[in-house]
Amino acid sequence: MAVSLTEGIINGRQDFVQALREGLQYAAEQGGRELLWLDADFAAWPLSEPVMLEALKQWALPHRRLRIAAAQFDAVQRLHPRFVQWRRTWDHVVQAVQYQAEDVGVGRPVGLLMAPGLFSLRLLDAQQWRAALSVRTADDVACREWFDAVWQRSTESFSASTLGL
Template identity: 35%
Template sequence: MTETSATSPDSPPDLPVGRFSGREAFQQMVRDAIATAARDGWKEIVISDANFHDWPLGERSVVEALQDWAHGSRRFTMLACSYDDVIRRHARFVRWRGTWDHIINCRRSPAADPLDIPSALWSPQWVMQRLDPERCVGVAGFEPDRRVLLRETLNEWVRSKSTPGFPASTLGL
């Protein structure tokens, strides 16, 4: 369950604060966060997960929101153990990723234990982290200390525990 605020019918819902539980609640939070990023012009998004299996990245509405968000000076970082599920399950997202390669930094950590990689969405404004990815239980919020702590964790993974991965295209010679 999540706590949310009321919104106007023509804008994405306010993002939840507090604990959440369940796959549907998690997926809706990802949809709402990407829509909010597009609407509010977030400059940066970082997403991290072992494989992005549960994420709604391939949904038309998510890719359209990412398309709207990507214009201007933006940065998008992804971290995963493997991108195999992304390629298999999220074709629209893979096409979008190819178009916007210049703003996207994809990192992989294939030797990491999948349970060690944070399952999270970070932005300078709001963060969401699944503490138990299998049961989709986690926390979300706007608190500065929560945002800073998650950013430091993700930065450590990106800088020292991962290498470039998930190329925008594969060139055969």
């Protein structure tokens, strides 16, 4: 079943989470070469749901890249064990960094799922779960520039495995 995205404002946690599911499935169907994710901790994202993991599995090819930025990854490891396992398996397509909260900037999205050239889903208010879904080139460019700026000020984190010495 093909997914189509409806551009506009999203209100409420349930609708935001559904938009995450649909966005990831859309990126897999359309063959998006790169995914950009940003969230403080990804606690509210449905990362261990079978539908999300299946979409990630469909999407993940060797030439693709998933770039994940978070303020901290403790919640991912605690709340999303299936995603952590997926991340280990597909380590060759995943890069993850940890950012400082001040690097996101005031008035900027607090969450982002983006497939450059396809769409951006920006979480604007985490308290009210207000988000915006866009397929516009101008929004794509602005989100990409902002994400890249946060990425450049971040440090590698959330490795696929821990090495003991």
